[in-house]
Amino acid sequence: MSKKKVVLIFVLGILVGALAGFKLGIEYNLKKINNAVLVQEESKATIAKSKVNEQMTKLSSLINNDDNRLFELVNKDNILESSYIPSDLVYPKVNCVISGKDNRNLMRRTAASALEEMFNAAKKDNVQLYLNSAFRAYLTQKAVYQAGEQNSTTTGDYIARPGESEHQTGLAVDICSKSANYKLDENFGNTKEGKWLLANAYKYGFILRYPKDKESITGYNYEAWHYRYVGTELAKYLNDNKLTLDEVYNQIKLTKK
Numbered sequence: 353m354s355k356k357k358v359v360l361i362f363v364l365g366i367l368v369g370a371l372a373g374f375k376l377g378i379e380y381n382l383k384k385i386n387n388a389v390l391v392q393e394e395s396k397a398t399i400a401k402s403k404v405n406e407q408m409t410k411l412s413s414l415i416n417n418d419d420n421r422l423f424e425l426v427n428k429d430n431i432l433e434s435s436y437i438p439s440d441l442v443y444p445k446v447n448c449v450i451s452g453k454d455n456r457n458l459m460r461r462t463a464a465s466a467l468e469e470m471f472n473a474a475k476k477d478n479v480q481l482y483l484n485s486a487f488r489a490y491l492t493q494k495a496v497y498q499a500g501e502q503n504s505t506t507t508g509d510y511i512a513r514p515g516e517s518e519h520q521t522g523l524a525v526d527i528c529s530k531s532a533n534y535k536l537d538e539n540f541g542n543t544k545e546g547k548w549l550l551a552n553a554y555k556y557g558f559i560l561r562y563p564k565d566k567e568s569i570t571g572y573n574y575e576a577w578h579y580r581y582v583g584t585e586l587a588k589y590l591n592d593n594k595l596t597l598d599e600v601y602n603q604i605k606l607t608k609k
């Protein structure tokens with residue numbers, strides 16, 4: 353073998369060795385990067401999980417310590433006592449369909465000031481909202497239900513039975529607009545005002561209580577006009593997670609009833 357050939361084989365050998373080493377190095381680094389990404393993803397998931405847990409603990413405590421009855425679940429299975437009339441009912445300073453000091457314009461103090469804030473924010477966006485009806489006493493609801501019963505076969509899907517109505521809490525409000533002829537019907541949801549509410553109500557502590565796709569859960573047909581005050585914290589959680597009040601009550605551990 354010539355000297356040249358020996359040198360060539362030697363050089364080639366070094367090159368092959370270097371390449372193999374280089375490849376191993378890359379593989380090692382790739383593995384390291386992959387592991388680091390994996391650890392990062394795992395810790396992200398852990399943080400997200402603990403955040404959810406923290407949020408659920410907070411909401412559980414909110415609902416379980418609700419001495420002021422602001423987060424109360426009222427539905428066909430959770431009925432209010434006939435004697436219950438909130439002690440802090442006031443007239444919110446907003447545009448009302450029924451003018452003057454009518455009982456139907458009353459709301460609990462906290463909900464009333466949140467409603468004022470919401471209506472004022474809407475006004476700034478050129479959206480004019482009207483309070484159609486808020487508080488309804490047990491006996492009034494009884495009369496409304498009985499009147500509805502005589503006119504329809506599906507009353508229970510739209511009109512609550514006495515004690516089952518959120519309007520008795522003083523925290524629920526039916527909202528309407530001139531564009532929908534001040535009517536409470538599905539069309540309100542298609543108006544500028546209905547859409548503004550759907551997108552913004554949670555910022556003021558209100559939620560659309562009977563959404564379109566949750567009828568089997570709430571037990572009520574879609575009511576584009578019916579909003580319920582639950583405070584900003586709970587409203588944001590419900591809005592972010594597309595949940596109804598009934599569902600969050602199923603998620604948390606209730607320590608009292």
Ligand SMILES: [Zn+2]
Nearest residue numbers: 524525526578
């Ligand atoms: Zn209503």
